[in-house]
Amino acid sequence: MDSGMNHKFKFSEGISLMIACKDQKEIDYYYEKLSAFPEAEMCGWLKDKFGVSWQLITPDFVKLDKNKKVMEALLEMKRLNLAKLKEAEEGR
Numbered sequence: 243m244d245s246g247m248n249h250k251f252k253f254s255e256g257i258s259l260m261i262a263c264k265d266q267k268e269i270d271y272y273y274e275k276l277s278a279f280p281e282a283e284m285c286g287w288l289k290d291k292f293g294v295s296w297q298l299i300t301p302d303f304v305k306l307d308k309n310k311k312v313m314e315a316l317l318e319m320k321r322l323n324l325a326k327l328k329e330a331e332e333g334r
Contacts, residue, residue, distance in 0.1 A: 258287070258295035262303070266324045269298050273321055283320045298322055306331065 263269045277283060278291040286298045306312045306327060315330035316322075 253293035253295070255287075255295050258297050260297045260299060262299050262301070263322075264301055266322075269300075269322050269324070272296070272298055280320075285316050285319055286322045300324060300327065 261272055263272065273283075273288060276290045276296055277288040279289045282289040282295075286300075288296050288298070290296065300306060300322065306316075309331055311330045311333065312327055315326055319326070
């Protein structure tokens with residue numbers, strides 16, 4: 243991947259890179275810097291200009307991942323919104 247040769251492969255969702263973001267500001271930063279295809283954004287996933295898939299996760303993703311209401315809220319999001327995930331966690 244790091245050579246000047248022409249490779250006969252394309253990136254796909256089969257491989258992605260994960261970024262653990264500390265807060266909403268950092269999540270928004272990575273969306274602005276990396277996302278090149280808004281239609282590919284879903285539940286914290288995005289795709290950059292090279293076709294590489296990225297997953298942005300929350301500071302407490304493992305804990306939130308176990309909460310059904312939070313997961314339902316997450317599945318409705320294109321871009322991560324920590325305030326809405328927190329509201330779902332609290333049952334609001």
